[in-house]
Amino acid sequence: xxxxxxxxxxxxxxxxxxxxxxxxxxxxxxxxxxxxxxxxxxxxxxxxxxxxxxxxxxxxxxxxxxxxxxxxxxxxxxxxxxxxxxxxxxxxxxxxxxxxxx
Amino acid sequence: xxxxxxxxxxxxxxxxxxxxxxxxxxxxxxxxxxxxxxxxxxxxxxxxxxxxxxxxxxxxxxxxxxxxxxxxxxxxxxxxxxxxxxxxxxxxxxxxxxxxxxxxxxxxxxxxxxxxxxxxxxxxxxxxxxxxxxxxxxxxxxxxxxxxxxxxxxxxxxxxxxxxxxxxx
Amino acid sequence: xxxxxxxxxxxxxxxxxxxxxxxxxxxxxxxxxxxxxxxxxxxxxxxxxxxxxxxxxxxxxxxxxxxxxxxxxxxxxxxxxxxxxxxxxxxxxxxxxxxxxxxxxxxxxxxxxxxxxxxxxxxxxxxxxxxxxxxxxxxxxxxxxxxxxxxxxxxxxxxxxxxxxxxxxxxxxxxxxxxxxxxxxxxxxxxxxxxxxxxxxxxxxxxxxxxxxxxxxxxxxxxxxxxxxxxxxxxxxxxxxxxxxxxxxxxxxxxxxxxxxxxxxxxxxxxxxxxxxxxxxxxxxxxxxxxxxxxxxxxxxxxxxxxxxxxxxxxxxxxxxxxxxxxxxxxxxxxxxxxxxxxxxxxxxxxxxxxxxxxxxxxxxxxxxxxxxxxxxxxxxxxxxxxxxxxxxxxxxxxxxxxxxxxxxxxxxxxxxxxxxxxxxxxxxxxxxxxxxxxxxxxxxxxxxxxxxxxxxxxxxxxxxxxxxxxxxxxxxxxxxxxxxxxxxxxxxxxxxxxxxxxxxxxxxxxxxxxxxxxxxxxxxxxxxxxxxxxxxxxxxxxxxxxxxxxxxxxxxxxxxxxxxxxxxxxxxxxxxxxxxxxxxxxxxxxxxxxxxxxxxxxxxxxxxxxxxxxxxxxxxxxxxxxxxxxxxx
Numbered sequence: 065x066x067x068x069x070x071x072x073x074x075x076x077x078x079x080x081x082x083x084x085x086x087x088x089x090x091x092x093x094x095x096x097x098x099x100x101x102x103x104x105x106x107x108x109x110x111x112x113x114x115x116x117x118x119x120x121x122x123x124x125x126x127x128x129x130x131x132x133x134x135x136x137x138x139x140x141x142x143x144x145x146x147x148x149x150x151x152x153x154x155x156x157x158x159x160x161x162x163x164x165x166x
Numbered sequence: 167x168x169x170x171x172x173x174x175x176x177x178x179x180x181x182x183x184x185x186x187x188x189x190x191x192x193x194x195x196x197x198x199x200x201x202x203x204x205x206x207x208x209x210x211x212x213x214x215x216x217x218x219x220x221x222x223x224x225x226x227x228x229x230x231x232x233x234x235x236x237x238x239x240x241x242x243x244x245x246x247x248x249x250x251x252x253x254x255x256x257x258x259x260x261x262x263x264x265x266x267x268x269x270x271x272x273x274x275x276x277x278x279x280x281x282x283x284x285x286x287x288x289x290x291x292x293x294x295x296x297x298x299x300x301x302x303x304x305x306x307x308x309x310x311x312x313x314x315x316x317x318x319x320x321x322x323x324x325x326x327x328x329x330x331x332x333x334x335x
Numbered sequence: 336x337x338x339x340x341x342x343x344x345x346x347x348x349x350x351x352x353x354x355x356x357x358x359x360x361x362x363x364x365x366x367x368x369x370x371x372x373x374x375x376x377x378x379x380x381x382x383x384x385x386x387x388x389x390x391x392x393x394x395x396x397x398x399x400x401x402x403x404x405x406x407x408x409x410x411x412x413x414x415x416x417x418x419x420x421x422x423x424x425x426x427x428x429x430x431x432x433x434x435x436x437x438x439x440x441x442x443x444x445x446x447x448x449x450x451x452x453x454x455x456x457x458x459x460x461x462x463x464x465x466x467x468x469x470x471x472x473x474x475x476x477x478x479x480x481x482x483x484x485x486x487x488x489x490x491x492x493x494x495x496x497x498x499x500x501x502x503x504x505x506x507x508x509x510x511x512x513x514x515x516x517x518x519x520x521x522x523x524x525x526x527x528x529x530x531x532x533x534x535x536x537x538x539x540x541x542x543x544x545x546x547x548x549x550x551x552x553x554x555x556x557x558x559x560x561x562x563x564x565x566x567x568x569x570x571x572x573x574x575x576x577x578x579x580x581x582x583x584x585x586x587x588x589x590x591x592x593x594x595x596x597x598x599x600x601x602x603x604x605x606x607x608x609x610x611x612x613x614x615x616x617x618x619x620x621x622x623x624x625x626x627x628x629x630x631x632x633x634x635x636x637x638x639x640x641x642x643x644x645x646x647x648x649x650x651x652x653x654x655x656x657x658x659x660x661x662x663x664x665x666x667x668x669x670x671x672x673x674x675x676x677x678x679x680x681x682x683x684x685x686x687x688x689x690x691x692x693x694x695x696x697x698x699x700x701x702x703x704x705x706x707x708x709x710x711x712x713x714x715x716x717x718x719x720x721x722x723x724x725x726x727x728x729x730x731x732x733x734x735x736x737x738x739x740x741x742x743x744x745x746x747x748x749x750x751x752x753x754x755x756x757x758x759x760x761x762x763x764x765x766x767x768x769x770x771x772x773x774x775x776x777x778x779x780x781x782x783x784x785x786x787x788x789x790x791x792x793x794x795x796x797x798x799x800x801x802x803x804x805x806x807x808x809x810x811x812x813x814x815x816x817x818x819x820x821x822x823x824x825x826x827x828x829x830x831x832x833x834x835x836x837x838x839x840x841x842x843x844x845x846x847x848x849x850x851x852x853x854x855x856x857x858x859x860x861x862x863x864x865x866x867x868x869x870x871x872x873x874x875x876x877x878x879x880x881x882x883x884x885x886x887x888x889x890x891x892x893x894x895x896x897x898x899x900x901x902x903x904x905x906x907x908x909x910x911x912x913x914x915x916x917x918x919x920x921x922x923x924x925x926x927x928x929x930x931x932x933x934x935x936x937x938x939x940x941x942x943x944x945x946x947x948x949x950x951x952x953x954x955x956x957x958x959x960x961x962x963x964x965x966x967x968x969x
C-alpha cells in the first residue's frame with residue numbers, strides 16, 4: 065500500500081537533488097532550475113499532507129497554488145536578472161558574482 | 167481504484183521524477199537540463215493526480231511545463247555562447263562530494279523525521295470537483311492572499327521587464 | 336518697620352546683585368552706562384537692606400545665641416538634608432553691612448576707574464556676581480550652602496583676576512588663584528563630608544548643639560583632623576601660609592577688584608568660615624593652636640616680604656596676607672570679637688588703600704614701581720590724605736580704626752601666649768615700617784618730572800572720602816558701643832584698653848614710622864647701604880622666600896617627573912605591548928575567519944544547509960522534549 069511516507073520520501077529526494085544542484089551548479093540558470101526542483105518538492109509535500117491529513121479542507125492545495133504563483137514570479141525576475149547580469153558582465157557564473165564579500 | 171495499478175503508477179511517476187531531477191543537476195548541457203526539468207514536472211503532475219489533486223496537476227502542466235520550462239529554454243538560448251557543451255558545468259571550487267553527502271544526510275534526516283513523527287491520518291477522503299472547491303476558497307477565505315499574489319505577479323512582471331530592458335542612464 | 340522687613344527679606348540681599356549680574360551679564364553688556372547704573376542700584380538696595388538687617392539685629396536684640404534663621408528645604412534624600420536659607424546674627428549682619436558697603440563703593444569707584452574700558456559691562460557683571468556670592472556665603476545656614484557660595488566666590492575671583500584675559504600674566508594669575516585655592520577647597524570639602532558622616536547634618540545650629548556632646552563622648556582626635564581639613568579651605572581662600580602665593584599675583588586684575596578681593600570678599604571668607612564654624616574649633620585646642628600659629632607665622636612672614644617689594648599693589652597684597660594672619664591669630668587664641676573687629680576695620684582701611692593705590696595707578700598708567708613715583712602729594716591731595724589715613728589706621732596709631740581692632744587682637748593674644756604676642760608685636764612694627772615706606776616713597780620726596788599725575792575723578796574720590804571717614808571712626812564707634820557684646824562667641828568679654836599693650840604697640844608703630852622716615856624720607860640712612868649689608872635677608876625677602884620657586888621646582892621635579900614616567904609607560908608598555916596585542920589579536924582572528932567569508936554564495940548555502948540539518952537532528956531526533964511537543968501537534 066502506497067502511503068503518505070512514500071510521497072514524502074520522493075519529495076525529500078527531489079529536494080535533496082535540488083539542494084545539490086543549487087550548491088554545485090556553475091551558472092545562475094542551473095541554480096534557478098534546481099530551485100524549481102526544490103519548490104516542486106515542497107509542493108508535493110503540501111499536497112500530500114492535504115490529501116492524507118486534511119482531505120476535506122484542501123488548504124494544502126490552495127497553498128500550493130500560491131507557491132506556484134511565487135515560483136512563477138521568481139523565475140521571471142530571476143531570469144530577467146540573469147539577462148541583466150549577462151548583459152553587463154558577459155557571464156552567468158555565480159562564482160564571478162562575488163561582490164558580496166569584503 | 168485498483169491498488170496494483172495505483173502502486174505501479176506511483177513508482178513509475180516517482181522514478182520519472184527522481185531520474186529526470188538527477189539528470190537536471192548532472193547534465194552538462196543547459197538545454198538538456200531544461201528539457202529534463204520539463205520531464206520532471208510532468209512526473210510531479212502525475213504524482214498530483216495520484217494524490218487526487220487533479221486541478222493542481224493541470225496547473226502544474228500549464229504553468230511549469232508551458233511557461234517556466236519554456237522560459238528556461240529561452241534563457242538558455244539567450245545567454246548561450248558558441249558551444250553548448252559545458253554550459254551547465256559543476257562548479258570546480260565547490261566540494262561536490264561534500265555537497266552530495268550533505269544532501270544525502272538531508273534525505274536520511276528527513277526520513278528519520280517522517281518515520282518518528284506520529285502522524286494522525288484522517289483516512290482517504292474523496293473530494294469530487296476540486297476546481298470549484300478551490301475556486302470557492304480562493305474567492306472567499308483567501309481573497310486577500312489572492313489579491314496579494316496578483317499584485318506580486320504584476321510587480322514581478324514590471325520588475326522583470328525593467329531588469330531585462332535596462333534603465334536608460 | 337523697615338528693619339522688620341529687612342530681617343525677613345534678608346535673602347534679597349545676595350539676590351539683588353545676582354539679578355544685576357544676570358541683567359548686566361546677558362543683556363546690558365554693550366551699554367556701559369546702563370550696566371553701571373543697574374549694578375550700582377542693586378548694590379545700593381542691597382546695602383540699604385543690609386543696614387536694615389544690622390539695625391534690626393540691634394533693635395530686636397538678636398544675639399549670637401538666638402540667631403534669626405529662616406530656611407527652606409533644598410535637597411532632601413535619605414540620610415542627607417540640606418537647606419537654603421538666611422542666618423542672621425550679629426556676625427553675619429556685620430559682614431553683610433561691610434561687604435555690601437565695600438562692594439557698593441568699589442562699584443562707584445569703578446565708574447571712574449574703568450571708564451572707556453571695552454569690558455566695562457562685563458566688569459560690572461562680574462563685580463555684581465562677586466558681591467552676590469560673598470553675601471550669599473555670609474548668610475549661609477549650613478556648610479553646603481556655604482560651600483556653594485564659597486566656590487562661586489572662587490569662580491568670580493578667577494574671572495576678575497583674569498579680567499584682562501589677553502594679558503598672559505593675568506591669565507596665569509587667574510589660573511594660579513583658582514588652582515591654589517582649589518587645593519584648600521579640596522580639604523574643606525573632605526572636612527564637610529566628614530562632618531556629614533560623623534553628625535549626619537551640616538546645619539550650623541544643629542552641629543553647634545551636637546559637637547560638645549560628641550567631644551565628651553568620643554574625644555577630640557578625629558574631630559581635630561576634620562577641623563584641620565576644614566581649615567585648609569580658609570588657608571587657601573584667606574591666603575595663609577603656605578597657600579598664600581596666589582594673592583600677590585591676584586594684583587593682575589583691575590585695582591578695584593583687588594580692593595574687593597582683599598578688603599571685603601574672597602580673602603575674608605576664610606576668616607568668616609572659621610568664625611562661623613567656631614563652635615567646632617573652639618572645643619579643639621590642638622586645632623586652635625594650629626590656627627593661631629599659622630596666623631602668627633603668616634602675619635610675620637608676609638610682613639617681612641612686604642619690606643622689600645617695589646610694586647605698590649604687591650606691598651598692599653602682602654600687607655593683606657599679614658593682616659589676615661592677624662585675624663587668624665585672633666581666632667586661634669579664641670577671640671572671635673577681635674578677629675571680626677579687625678576684619679571690619681581692615682575692610683575699611685584696606686579698601687581705602689587699594690582704591691587710593693588705584694587712583695595713583697590711574698594717574699600714572701604703566702607704572703607700579705613705587706620708586707618711579709614720588710612727590711604725588713601736591714597733585715593728588717585727596718589720594719594722599721586717603722592713603723595717609725589708611726597707613727595710620729593699619730599701623731595702629733590712635734585714634735584710627737586699626738588701633739582699636741589691632742589692640743584688641745594683641746590683648747587677646749597677650750593673655751594666651753607670650754611667644755605669639757611677641758610675633759604679633761614684631762609684625763606690627765614691620766607693618767608700620769613698610770606702610771610708612773610706601774607712603775613716603777610714593778607721596779613725599781621730589782616730584783618726578785616725567786610723571787604727569789592728576790587727581791582722580793569725582794566718582795573715584797567719593798569712595799575714597801567715605802572709606803577715609805570710616806577708617807578714622809570705624810574703630811572708635813564700635814568700640815565705644817560695645818562691639819564685643821554683639822559679635823562674640825560664648826560669653827561677652829569687656830576688655831577695655833590695656834594701656835601697657837596699647838602703649839607698646841603705639842610706640843612701636845611710631846618708632847617704625849620714624850625709622851622709615853629716616854631711611855626713605857630725609858635720606859639720613861641710605862636704603863641701598865642697608866640692603867647691601869643685609870644682602871641675604873634682602874634677597875630672600877625680595878624673592879618672597881623663594882616659595883614660588885619652590886613650588887615650581889616641586890612641580891617640575893615631581894609632577895612633571897611623574898608625567899614623564901607615565902609617558903614612558905604609555906610609550907613602552909601600554910602602546911608597545913597592550914595596544915599591539917589588542918590590535919593584532921582581532922586581525923589574526925579575522926584572517927582565520929575571513930577565509931570562510933569568501934563571498935561564494937554556494938559555499939554559504941552549503942554551510943547553511945549543513946547547519947540546518949544538524950539543528951534538525953539535534954532538535955527533533957535527539958531531543959525527547961521537542962519530540963514530544965512535535966508529536967503532540969497532531
